[in-house]
Amino acid sequence: MQLRKRSMIAVVLVLSLSLMICASAFAADKVIKIGALFPLTGPAAVSGQNCVNSVLAAADVINMKNPEINAPLAAQEGLLNGYKIEIVKADHQGKPDVAKSEAERLYNQEKVFAIIGCYNSSATKPASAVAERAKKIFMCGCSSSAALTERGYKYFFRHAPTDAIESDEFVEYVEYLNKEKKAGIKTLGLIYENTEFGKHAAEEAQRAAKKAGLKIVANVPFNNGATNLNSEVQTLKAANPDAVFGAALGGDYSLWVRTMKQVNWLPKIAINYCTGYQNPAVQKELAADGDYFMGGMGYSPALAKEFMPEAVKIEKKYYTPRSNQAFDSDSIQEAVMLLVLAQAIEKAGAVDTEKVAAILRTESFPSALSLSGSVKFNPDGQNANALSVITQIKNLDYNTVFPLKYKKADPVFPMTPWDKR
């Protein structure tokens, strides 16, 4: 009796397994697999998880009928008359060698059509090199190292403004403050993580500052994942620059801000690249200590309310239930890349790398999740319409202060000292 029972269970299990395999085989015919390669563990895990959730939200917009969302492919179900997007998640742990081997696995084993990633510029570099060698498409949302689009790659496309674009904008804002507000900002300090991203950001900041005649009085790199930034902040304090440009991701950003409070020093203004500044979770942790800092952003709830109403709908329906927070400036760009890729596939009329890449290289795409409203790639793969505004945070609200077209509030300038808060 026991034996019969066990045999029955075994038969049922084998049958269910076979059915599952058959079902997936049938489903595979109408599925376009896309790899989502991000740091799901390690120091940038929180940002990586946000990026994955953002890509999943974009996949839901494409795969489901969303008549209430006014965005390309939202009203219909799937693309190419019934194809669905399937996201294959992968973790590169913030390590370039892991990113490279995971990119190979995604293309060769998982047979993904394209990869979206990788958040860390240092991981995006080798992973996109795998794509280029294999002549496969690589969509990069928020990695900002300018070097990524200076390699002459044909299958690499990036949405985010580069450090070069942001540096020019930061310096332009400083010049505006000097001219209009008599700010008297003459010296600049740089603090950045000693990585591909931070080093490039610092190099671009130096170039832009030189052009504007700003004198760099402190150039302070630090190792990411640091447990103490006291000596770095003391170096800044000793040089006492009028303005500071910062490039510190996640936990490093909050450590930097807290250390400035500890040593009781602030510059007149502090502007951040694509960093922990943009992450609402980091700002929540910093609470009032994070106030009056500034940063370049392509998205904020306030901006979305006024300029990107469809993004708010997508956020509410598909992103916040997953992430328990609003989109952030980094993660939203990964969603944009999936939506743009899907439009290109739809326009190509086939899941064909060469045809889709040709369309990506030549056409312009409406983008409900981009501040500029559209995406158009230059021959080097850089988004020509990449747009970033400067915001200042207060009470966890990101208020746009520059450019004037998007300005929503007057900046608190100079930053309120720690003892007067």
Add this chain to the structure above:
Amino acid sequence: MVTAMFKNKADKLWYGFLAVAVILPFVPGVIGGSFFGHVATMILLYAAMAQSWNIISGYCGQTSFGHSVFFGIGAYGAALAVVNFNSLPWYGAPLGMLAAAVVSVIISYPCFKLKGHYFAIATFAIVEIFNRLFMIWDRVGGALGLDYPILPDGWKNFSWSETKNGYYLGALAIFVLVFSVVRWIEKNRMGYYLKAVRSGQETAESLGVNSTFVKLSAMALSASLAALCGAFFAQYNYRVDPPMVMSLDMSMKFVLITILGGLGTFWGPLLGALVLIPLQEYTRAYLSHLGAGVDLIIFGLIIIIVMIKQPLGIMGIIRYFTKRKTAKIEGDA
């Protein structure tokens, strides 16, 4: 001649393993562009790395946590030749090996005056020093590292994009070289000197062994072989930067694989790599999508269980079962 070659069980195992390893890339679909091909290549590479560490730390008893420095020097040797000098990695790799050997002797000479834990602690510090140095040294790319340009596939550039057969065979060649060196050491006077120093430096010296020379030569040999592995690593990943190669994380890989397999044994590094690398690669590939580092938790738990159950590593487990079997046969007789 052939019977002399296979004179004992260990020889049979060694040549049997090599025969299977050599055949693999010629079986269609086994290596090629597959994920298994990547895992197999990494097993051979990490086994060779661990074996190079085993020379100084296992056989000679000088625990070094600084081997990622030599590994990194080798990686930078190959990468600098390709990226900065538009040359071939074949020139950079031997130069890297030579540089690593020289650096290892310069570093080790004062450090060998320290004994036991103090030597190990000093090697920890050396990793940090070199990591920081390379981070700020712009000639070698600083924190940005060195990125390979896209080069034509083939042995000349030691670069392949569609198949891993070339990488696999390259890793196999390094594996054979490193393991053969250790086989030679084991069977020669050098091996006895190393083991004598490990067992008791003063005793060895009293018997006429020049312990400083023995330790320095073992370190130079170990470092140059680690550097060769580093050169391969840079070629395989098309990139090198300090956190990738000169880090405590990388140093720990040398240590962990050897200890898991069996410290101071010929087969230990291979057994450690055979268990650890597939575990690391497959758990990451198939469990990392669950998020929250489930793969890393499982990976860590398995290592803890093995080390608690058998501190002598996998070789300890094998010896335990072999002894039991022998005892049973003798009992039956």
